[in-house]
Amino acid sequence: MIWENLVCLNSDVEPSFEVLGPARDYHATDSRLGDWTALDYKAALERDTAPLPLTSDREGYYGPDHFSYWASGLADARYLLEAAAQLGVDPQYYLDMGCASGRVLRHMAHERQGMRALGCDINRLHVEWCNRYLPANCTVFQNHSIPSLPLPDNSVDIVSAYSVFTHIEALETAWLMELRRILRPGGVAWITVHSELTLQDMTTDWPLWNPTMSHPEAATKLDAQRNFVGDRMVLRWHSDRSYASNVFYKLDYLKKTWSRFFEIADVRRRFPTFQDVLILRKPA
Numbered sequence: 001m002i003w004e005n006l007v008c009l010n011s012d013v014e015p016s017f018e019v020l021g022p023a024r025d026y027h028a029t030d031s032r033l034g035d036w037t038a039l040d041y042k043a044a045l046e047r048d049t050a051p052l053p054l055t056s057d058r059e060g061y062y063g064p065d066h067f068s069y070w071a072s073g074l075a076d077a078r079y080l081l082e083a084a085a086q087l088g089v090d091p092q093y094y095l096d097m098g099c100a101s102g103r104v105l106r107h108m109a110h111e112r113q114g115m116r117a118l119g120c121d122i123n124r125l126h127v128e129w130c131n132r133y134l135p136a137n138c139t140v141f142q143n144h145s146i147p148s149l150p151l152p153d154n155s156v157d158i159v160s161a162y163s164v165f166t167h168i169e170a171l172e173t174a175w176l177m178e179l180r181r182i183l184r185p186g187g188v189a190w191i192t193v194h195s196e197l198t199l200q201d202m203t204t205d206w207p208l209w210n211p212t213m214s215h216p217e218a219a220t221k222l223d224a225q226r227n228f229v230g231d232r233m234v235l236r237w238h239s240d241r242s243y244a245s246n247v248f249y250k251l252d253y254l255k256k257t258w259s260r261f262f263e264i265a266d267v268r269r270r271f272p273t274f275q276d277v278l279i280l281r282k283p284a
């Protein structure tokens with residue numbers, strides 16, 4: 001074990017990737033094509049010629065449905081830009097924290113071509129993947145699980161963290177402080193979470209069901225109605241590495257505590273699929 005891997009992932013792995021073709025190669029055969037009828041994707045599909053990551057290089061998202069993986073990122077990018085516009089932000093500088101292999105980042109770079117699109121991830125393999133294959137206005141760097149980012153104060157217009165705070169087992173408020181530091185006044189943060197209502201809504205076909213219900217502590221931390229005690233519940237799988245847990249918050253806690261760091265512009269339940277999103281604004 002090298003020390004970096006206590007706070008990062010795969011820092012000592014020399015990457016070599018196989019890649020898929022561009023999204024258009026997988027459009028006709030996608031088994032979930034019907035999910036995207038409301039998404040205006042034709043022009044985006046034409047212009048995005050970059051390869052797609054293998055399922056194993058994208059955190060397993062959408063399994064064999066490579067087009068759906070691509071379309072989900074486009075939908076998320078558009079929701080984000082729409083929310084930012086509603087709050088009066090026209091982004092020139094964007095950061096996707098925990099970007100993995102660029103599910104959302106690749107689209108942000110296309111949707112706003114003049115924009116500087118940054119990503120970061122604790123997993124070096126994701127960082128290398130993005131820097132090899134994403135458009136040239138994307139730059140991705142490796143961070144670690146201690147809350148600090150090598151970016152100037154008041155510099156970023158929008159920051160997103162999709163399915164990242166759902167796994168941050170420690171130092172969550174310090175991460176909020178760090179995101180607040182880099183955002184410019186009036187800047188917007190889009191952070192997805194699992195709440196106590198996620199647990200209530202969860203059915204056996206959700207990706208979250210197995211890792212939650214098969215956890216050895218689920219029986220003691222959750223009652224028969226899937227309620228937990230306290231402000232948040234951490235189901236930790238490994239004690240010696242980062243990104244090793246599923247984390248659930250009470251929405252009341254989030255509203256009360258996160259509003260010490262940001263204005264809470266909106267809380268959207270199950271938006272657009274399984275997770276809840278907090279849309280936050282750094283006071284102007």
Ligand SMILES: C[S@@+](CC[C@H](N)C(=O)[O-])C[C@H]1O[C@@H](n2cnc3c(N)ncnc32)[C@H](O)[C@@H]1O
Binds near residue numbers: 103
């Ligand atoms: C469930 S995946 C979501 C990936 C991506 N955001 C998406 O929606 O496709 C979580 C990602 O967050 C990364 N991650 C976990 N903790 C992190 C941290 N403290 N800082 C940056 N990235 C982190 C993981 O390496 C992983 O790539």
